[in-house]
Amino acid sequence: MVGYLARSQGEDERSVLFRGIDMTQHGEGAVRVRFAPSPTGHLHLGGLRTALFDWLWARKTEGQFILRIEDTDRKRYDADSVTSLMQGLRWLGLEWDEGPDIGGPYASYVQTERREIYQKYAQKLIDRGHAYRCYCTSERLEAMRAEQRRNKRPTGYDRHCRRLADAMRTRREAEGIPSVVRFAVPEAGVTVFTDLLRGDIQVDNRQLRDEVLLKADGLPTYHLAAMVDDFLMNITHILRGEEWLATAPLHKLIYDAFGWEMPVLVHLPVILDPSGKGKMSKRKRTVAGKEYLALAHEFRDAGYLPDAMFNFLVNVGWNFDPDQEVFGREEAIERFCLEDINPSAAALPYEKLDWLNSLYIRALPASELKKALLPFLSRQLQLSEDELETDRKLDILIPVIQERIKRLDEAAEWLDWAYLDADEISYSDPKLLIGRKLNAAQSIEILRVGASLLEEVDPFAAETIHQAFRQKAEALGVKAGGFFGPFRGAITGKKVSPPLFESIEALGRQETLRRIERALRELEG
RNA sequence: GCCCCCAUCGUCUAGAGGACUAGGACUCAGGCCUUUCAAGCCUGCAACAGGGGUUCGAAUCCCCUUGGGGGUACCA
Numbered sequence: 121m122v123g124y125l126a127r128s129q130g131e132d133e134r135s136v137l138f139r140g141i142d143m144t145q146h147g148e149g150a151v152r153v154r155f156a157p158s159p160t161g162h163l164h165l166g167g168l169r170t171a172l173f174d175w176l177w178a179r180k181t182e183g184q185f186i187l188r189i190e191d192t193d194r195k196r197y198d199a200d201s202v203t204s205l206m207q208g209l210r211w212l213g214l215e216w217d218e219g220p221d222i223g224g225p226y227a228s229y230v231q232t233e234r235r236e237i238y239q240k241y242a243q244k245l246i247d248r249g250h251a252y253r254c255y256c257t258s259e260r261l262e263a264m265r266a267e268q269r270r271n272k273r274p275t276g277y278d279r280h281c282r283r284l285a286d287a288m289r290t291r292r293e294a295e296g297i298p299s300v301v302r303f304a305v306p307e308a309g310v311t312v313f314t315d316l317l318r319g320d321i322q323v324d325n326r327q328l329r330d331e332v333l334l335k336a337d338g339l340p341t342y343h344l345a346a347m348v349d350d351f352l353m354n355i356t357h358i359l360r361g362e363e364w365l366a367t368a369p370l371h372k373l374i375y376d377a378f379g380w381e382m383p384v385l386v387h388l389p390v391i392l393d394p395s396g397k398g399k400m401s402k403r404k405r406t407v408a409g410k411e412y413l414a415l416a417h418e419f420r421d422a423g424y425l426p427d428a429m430f431n432f433l434v435n436v437g438w439n440f441d442p443d444q445e446v447f448g449r450e451e452a453i454e455r456f457c458l459e460d461i462n463p464s465a466a467a468l469p470y471e472k473l474d475w476l477n478s479l480y481i482r483a484l485p486a487s488e489l490k491k492a493l494l495p496f497l498s499r500q501l502q503l504s505e506d507e508l509e510t511d512r513k514l515d516i517l518i519p520v521i522q523e524r525i526k527r528l529d530e531a532a533e534w535l536d537w538a539y540l541d542a543d544e545i546s547y548s549d550p551k552l553l554i555g556r557k558l559n560a561a562q563s564i565e566i567l568r569v570g571a572s573l574l575e576e577v578d579p580f581a582a583e584t585i586h587q588a589f590r591q592k593a594e595a596l597g598v599k600a601g602g603f604f605g606p607f608r609g610a611i612t613g614k615k616v617s618p619p620l621f622e623s624i625e626a627l628g629r630q631e632t633l634r635r636i637e638r639a640l641r642e643l644e645g
Numbered sequence: 646g647c648c649c650c651c652a653u654c655g656u657c658u659a660g661a662g663g664a665c666u667a668g669g670a671c672u673c674a675g676g677c678c679u680u681u682c683a684a685g686c687c688u689g690c691a692a693c694a695g696g697g698g699u700u701c702g703a704a705u706c707c708c709c710u711u712g713g714g715g716g717u718a719c720c721a
Contacts, residue, residue, distance in 0.1 A: 156721095157721090158720080158721045160720080160721075190721070192720095192721085193720055193721065195720080196720065196721080254719090256719095258718095258719070261718085261719085265718090269646090272646055272647095273646085273647085274646075274647045274648080274717070275647095275717060275718095276717070298719095300719050302719095315650090318650070318651090321649075321650080323648075323649070324648085327647080327648050327649085327717095328648095329717080329718095331718090331719095332718080332719050334719085335719040336719055337719080339719095341718090341719070341720080341721085342720080342721050346721090361715090361721095362650070362651090362714080362715060362716095363715055363716070363721085364715095364716090364721090365649065365650060365715070365716080366648075366649055366650085366715065366716035366717075367716075368649095369649090387650085389650095389651080389714090390714070390715070392713090392714080394656090396655090396656075396713085397713070397714085398713095398714080399714075399715075432657095435657065435658075435670090436657065436658095437657095439657085439658055439659070441659090441669090442658060442659040442660090442668070442669045442670080443659085443668085443669055443670090444669090444670095445657095445669080445670055445671085462658080463650075463651065464650090464651050464652065464714090465650090465651070465652095465713080465714055465715085466656090466657065466658090467656065467657080468656090468657085469656050469657040469658095469670090469671060469672090470656090470671095471656075471657095471671055471672050472656075472657060472670070472671045472672085473671095474671090475670085475671055475672085476671090478683095478684090482684080521683090523683060523684045523685095524682065524683045524684080525683090534682090556681095586680090589680095590680095599680095600679090600680055601679085601680055601681080602680095603680085604680045604681080605680080605681075607680095608680080608681060609681095612681095614681090614682095615681065615682085616681055616682045616683090617681065617682075618681095618682085618683095619680070619681085619682090619683095620680060620681080621680085
């Protein structure tokens with residue numbers, strides 16, 4: 121009986137079982153997961169996906185989702201990225217329960233504000249013989265690695281200072297030589313840890329290095345900081361990128377050295393670049409000559425809807441239901457289960473994102489789509505949002521371009537013609553004004569006939585105009601497509617445009633006639 | 646080099662030894678519809694990396710090979 125899986129049907133929402141343990145009742149209580157980014161740049165999709173799974177698991181189990189800032193690398197630190205990180209999470213709708221901005225019972229949630237804590241715990245390890253001070257200079261370490269490479273040996277600290285006699289140690293301290301604290305990995309034996317998705321993983325301790333725990337500047341490295349915080353903050357599940365798998369044995373050893381119980385480890389598969397080869401780069405990259413998006417804000421700026429993005433990302437590395445591609449947040453929460461995460465790396469199916477996004481765009485009420493579109497149109501058409509907000513052309517045109525755009529940034533090219541003056545329209549391609557299977561003379565005639573219809577039609581609305589045009593085309597024995605074509609070209613200057621009659625209605629009688637006049641002059645001249 | 650992880654259509658995935666003639670989705674191709682472009686509907690192309698085992702039976706379990714990925718910092 122595999123009843124311990126949270127996915128099992130019909131279970132009480134409040135008792136999510138996990139490996140036979142009811143996590144909602146266990147120990148301190150709820151599941152606690154954290155997203156712990158390093159503020160060194162913009163949030164990329166890999167990080168966002170990790171946060172998403174954290175969030176899903178917390179909501180699923182009615183536990184807590186914690187945001188913690190791991191800013192211990194002062195060289196790469198970028199102050200703006202904390203804001204950017206939070207914006208990215210909020211954009212996707214991932215609200216955290218504890219974090220640097222809102223505080224919480226385990227504050228601070230910023231590691232540089234916890235420096236004394238780490239120093240205290242580093243000292244504990246030294247006292248217990250699990251760590252030691254190392255006085256090696258970076259020059260020495262560099263030379264050592266060069267030597268190891270030259271001899272085709274694996275690189276790694278040679279434990280020089282681990283063997284330092286007490287007298288030497290005291291002398292160096294007295295001389296004030298700067299030092300770091302290194303973890304003392306057992307020299308023999310194996311370390312076994314469990315990854316939820318991969319099972320037990322065994323590593324020979326001789327493969328492990330005496331990694332630095334506390335740097336010369338007094339700040340911890342990830343290995344110390346994350347373990348101490350995860351313990352102190354009662355984290356029950358560590359979700360992190362697969363790039364941490366190799367250091368997981370070290371982390372297990374650190375937990376053991378402190379005598380703590382290891383949280384459940386879940387290493388999420390890396391996200392590959394679109395070629396499927398190579399980890400997706402944090403920096404904008406190109407594959408096969410094409411640029412691909414990788415950062416959270418780039419997806420927002422390209423006009424992907426948060427709900428679409430959410431839906432999309434949930435299905436990379438996990439699967440909601442092979443027969444249901446479209447689902448909402450609540451449904452995802454209900455079904456999500458850590459154990460079902462697929463451990464193999466995946467490329468992002470960008471085309472599927474476009475498709476999903478187009479679905480979500482179409483599902484939006486027109487008024488909401490308009491709201492979402494305003495910043496894009498404002499920027500791209502160089503008009504103020506206020507001006508666009510009250511523009512009735514948009515109210516007519518948005519519903520008809522709704523099923524034609526895959527991303528919000530595509531709307532402008534469907535609408536730009538409506539915001540030009542008649543003489544700004546360019547008829548670069550002469551064929552633009554000539555109807556299908558018609559010649560120039562016939563097209564001129566049609567434009568004239570149409571213009572007179574437009575002068576009289578009442579009300580000046582898409583449906584009535586449509587009727588009038590269709591009747592006239594039939595009367596003249598011209599196919600609708602051929603008859604309508606010249607008008608499309610005349611008023612939009614484009615071969616492809618929103619539906620003709622809504623476009624005419626949006627433009628209004630006067631402006632439409634002006635454009636037809638211009639087109640006629642173009643054709644005749 | 647060494648260590649670790651992973652392996653189903655081009656891509657995201659379903660698959661828990663028999664229900665697999667391997668299912669769904671995106672993309673692509675063809676058709677219908679049509680006022681351009683879309684949307685919609687229908688049809689189609691397309692995968693168990695290879696080799697050994699185990700078993701009455703393997704996409705599924707084991708081993709090897711190959712391929713891919715990750716790590717190998719006083720970065721995270």
